[in-house]
Amino acid sequence: MSTLVRYPGPGCIVEFLHGNKPNVAWVLEEQSGRLRVLTINRREMKLPAGRILPWPGPAHPAEASREEIAHILEDHESRREELASQVDPEEIWELAQGDVDRASITWFTGLTWNEPDADHIAAMGRRMLEQKTHFKFHPPEFEVYPAQKVESRRVEEETRRQREHIVTAAQQFFHALWEARSKGRSAPEPPEGMAETLHAILIAAMADTSGSPELTIWNTVRKGLPDLPQLPMFLGQTWGVIPEHFNMQLLQEGYDWGDDWAREFDAEMDELEKGLAALAQEPEETPFISIDSASTHDIDDAFHVQSGPDNGYRLQVALACPALGWEFGSPLDRAVRERASSVYLPEGASHMMPERYGIGLFSLYQQQPKPALVLDCNLDENGNMLSMEPRCTWVRIEQNSTYQAMEEALDTPDCDPCLTLAAELGAKLRQRRIDNGAVVVDRPDPTITLEGEGAETRVLIEDSPRYDRAQATVSEFMILANSSIGQWAADRGIPMLFRTQDITLPGDAAGVWDTPEDAHRIVRMMAPTTQELTPRLHATIGAKAYAPLTSPIRRYADLMNLTQVLHALEHDDTPRWDREELLLMLPHITARTEAAGRIQRFRPRYWKLVHFKQRKKEMFSTTVVEDGQLVILAMPKEQMYVRCPRNLLGDKIYPGQRFAVRLNKVNPLTNEIRVVEALEE
Template identity: 30%
Template sequence: MYVVFEDNGQFKAEKILSEADTSLQVESASGKRSKIKRNSTIFTFDNYNPVSLLEEASQQAEEIDLQFLWECAPQEEFQVEALARDYFGHEPGILEKTTLLFRLHGAPAYFHRKGKGQYRPAPPEILQAALAALEKKRLQAEQQAVWIEQIKQGTVPEAFSQIIKTFLCKPDKNTQEWKAFSQALSETGETTEQLLLRLNVYPHPLALHREKFLGLNFPKGTQIREVPLPAIPELPVAEVEAYSIDDMFTTEIDDAISVHQESGDIYRIGIHIAVPALIVDRDSELDQIARNRMSTVYMPGDKIPMQSESIIKTFSLDAGKPTPALSLYVQANISTGEIISSESRLEQVSVQENIRTNLIDHLITREALEDESLQMPYPFLFRPLWKFGQHLKQAREVIRGKAENNSRVEYTFVLDGPADDPDSIINLAPRRRDAPLDLIVAEYMIMANSIWAGYLNQNGLPGIFRSQQAGRTRMSTHPLPHETIGVPHYAWCTSPLRRYVDLVNQRQIIAAVQHGISARLVAPFKPKDADLYAIIGAFESQYTLWGDFQHSLERFWCLRWFEQQQLKTVEATVIRDKLVRFNNAPFVTEINGLPELERGTQVEIDLLGCNLLDLTLDCQYVKKIDPPETAPDATEVTQS
């Protein structure tokens, strides 16, 4: 004895081994035994091979005319066996019953299942709607098949012209166009990016990299709506000669430095910081613009500013115009390194000159800074700054427990041509991190960030502080030591035009400058303000995202530089395992086949080709070589 039954939506025919009141034990053709409920059985039969039954019934079911069957069926619910008698005109055999069962079950538009082996014909209006839907689906499938073939052949279907660019970032996956595109991806084995490039939706990988980032992060464009600026309060005029020190590509000038000799070795050194927080109040429209971006986005040859053009123009410390500034004055003995006093002020500062490091780097040497008989530009500025800066550096190194290693080379990406044109000529301008001008600027920004962090703490004001302990860098609302820098407390405060955290901290500092000990009552952020934690979380996430994008485009332009220079062989320094850093470019990559070598080992690498979409370089190890005298430090993986 055999049984036809339903199991998880499938019909099966198996041999009955034993029966109970509510169940049967059955055995499949493969010998697998199972227990089924009696109420899942539909037919029982003898003298017919169960495997053949299912195969033949499935084939013959397709020959039954559904429209005729629907017209023959009673309008009320019916059992399959009853309809089989009427349809075939005699007592049906097991093959005929099973054939009719398969046809009824496979046509839900015509027949609605009402129970085990029980169906009801669809009402005429519902049937017509269902048939129309099926026809629509059939036509869509035909259209999709045409589209898929066109896409596979490298042609963008006409219907895709207005929407295909949305496939890169935010496709509407319910559209027929996306479903066709997705199927083409499956059939070709390509990624979305690869297929869009092959279809010439984007002219080159650089356009795709930029468009993907902008589409995900700036879907409405990068332009900032101009908002009327509040009036700037009247400020006292600072009687100082201040100078900014930046490379020639810096346009948002956040900081300047002044030096005044009071007597002998006692100097007053001023750190003057652009002060947009003077009018960019918490939760204002201007604040929301900056908070949404969190930071200026940098990329070779281009940037997306955090603040509006009017804010930058008003507060950037450009030479030749009085500009509001938050100034930190430090009175110090530059020979002993003693800091005698410090004071913060809000004032107007006129920058004498925007010094460009690229133009004078070769003249500002350690020898010239330390030997007053040698000629150098701006000796009145750089010599006292260098002398006192060395004491600041030594004091930090005592806390660090070791000297800083600033020997690594960083690179500036200089494009001759548009930043969105991959054929623009790229120049990688090397610059050592221990260049005297870099060390001077870094030392005084560290001093300002550390002193202002302590200033907030002394006045009981929360801020966004940076710390590093046990190798872990974190941001918090209370100060902690920064072991790597070597200071007891630290906060980003010196780049308020370019970084939102600095803008937040600047508001708090302004409150302390204006209100002193009562600042806690009027500061924008009070102690334990939960919004500070929200800012920290959002900033860390977005700042990392911006940095990753900058790194990806720098990697792209490194690959283009290799191509433009037609480099076939380079020297590199082993970092660890298969990872190496090139000696002539800010490029880190893995080398398959690299033998086990000690960190710092110099190797020769052959360049075989690159993929500008995946940002990968195909290269192979050639040999070990003697390290050059100026080999870059391989102990750090971080790139500029």
């Protein structure tokens, strides 16, 4: 028989929630809806009556001593815990299903015991409060969840439990890893079965993937550890799961290195390959030649030059055509768009397109029929454009050559007339651009070579071979192709992704600049280029419209521009995308292109800093390019700038002055470097 008390007063046993757990107490006094109680821990508290759980009782003599009260509370607590252990809340839920949506605690207790007292009822209440997946407490009743919600809450509860387990394990393990790193000890072993999960947390932390559950866990467990951007990488390296010189920026920019990412698209590429085979045509007879670095595999351009009327030139530029049959919006296209550009680093290359597609199907390898967009240009004797006609066709490249081979051939009496004319035209094209205000900054990148692996990696920086005529010729042909197609599109109102730099440079800025001080001065006058849909001036190129499309295998923007041209040729100047469609796509394409560009810029600098760190006792040649409290020094060989305290260089400082400097306190990860000694050369 129930011994619950309707209005608890002095001597009544009550329970209230504290710390999300029922606590038993003795009512000492009741006044105006407020209770003064003594807890089982012999602590007095004041509670509003509303905090009392709906199973007060039984009532005992109010005049009991404090010692007697303590014993009574302990007896009730012990009995209630024992009774609670006999209750299966899931069985109670099964019995209640279909009968009630909600009911009092007394009703639920009656499902287990025939004549329950206050301790039975309190025991049932305790167990139902614990079972949050099946019941919800709406004082004074309990709601019975339907089966679907129970399953949902079970999943939520299991997820929460697993997360708490992971957080505890990760916190202990990562703190132990940092202590091992700090004290030079061996790394601890991860908790059993947790290695993969802990590794995923470090990867998410390095990637800084906003919103990921792993990053949320990392932000919880990192408390108490040093606030270092590279902390997850340091922990991974101490553990041994992250290699030395790991490129954390790839994760941060969301760029998958290598070609493994493409495997999931094999079936889609099979279909593309079949479609391309069905479009194959007999290639033209034009003997195109490609000129690239010896290490280049993704060959996306070739040319042929011959004499034209009135001492002019006919230049045909063949561009690889991966847009042929490409399905924009497909899963493969979305993956390629995220990559946005190929990346070429000292440790290797990672291509924008799957290697099977970009290199295998469309790279302009010699003696293989390939689809191409050919720009057929007629120029006068001074290199001025007379006409340009694009056409989509198939070509067979006669020869894949190199800058070195072309440079050497130009010095022989029996040089191929095509190469001789090409070099002649290239020089005229450059001069014509300079006459139009173009700025050519000649700062060749060094060759960075890595020897060894992991912590044993040594970095070598050497001057790159100079093949000035060959490199300038190819460069000028590509600039001509991009500027002429930009003007062609502008004349027809075809929207393209134009590269613009609509600034006014001083008249004396035009020319070729090759000394460090001149190059620095000129570059400071320039503004960054932007990608937009309106053709505008590209000041440093010297072009009124510039729409890059010469590297469609390597750059997504070029692929889109190539597609616009192909579609316009096939559909009476109607582009694949109108201006509004391109405008919606532009922000994402620009953001992803910039992400790939950051990798391309910052990773070589990292290796240069490693090079300097490995040579702290060596002296390096520098040139003053800008005076100030911190003098800016250019390092011509390494193509870097460093800042130097003025007091290390003496009183008289001027641009072009040369110093040999020693570098120290070099940290490649934080991009720190300091000049500690300088001697005038």
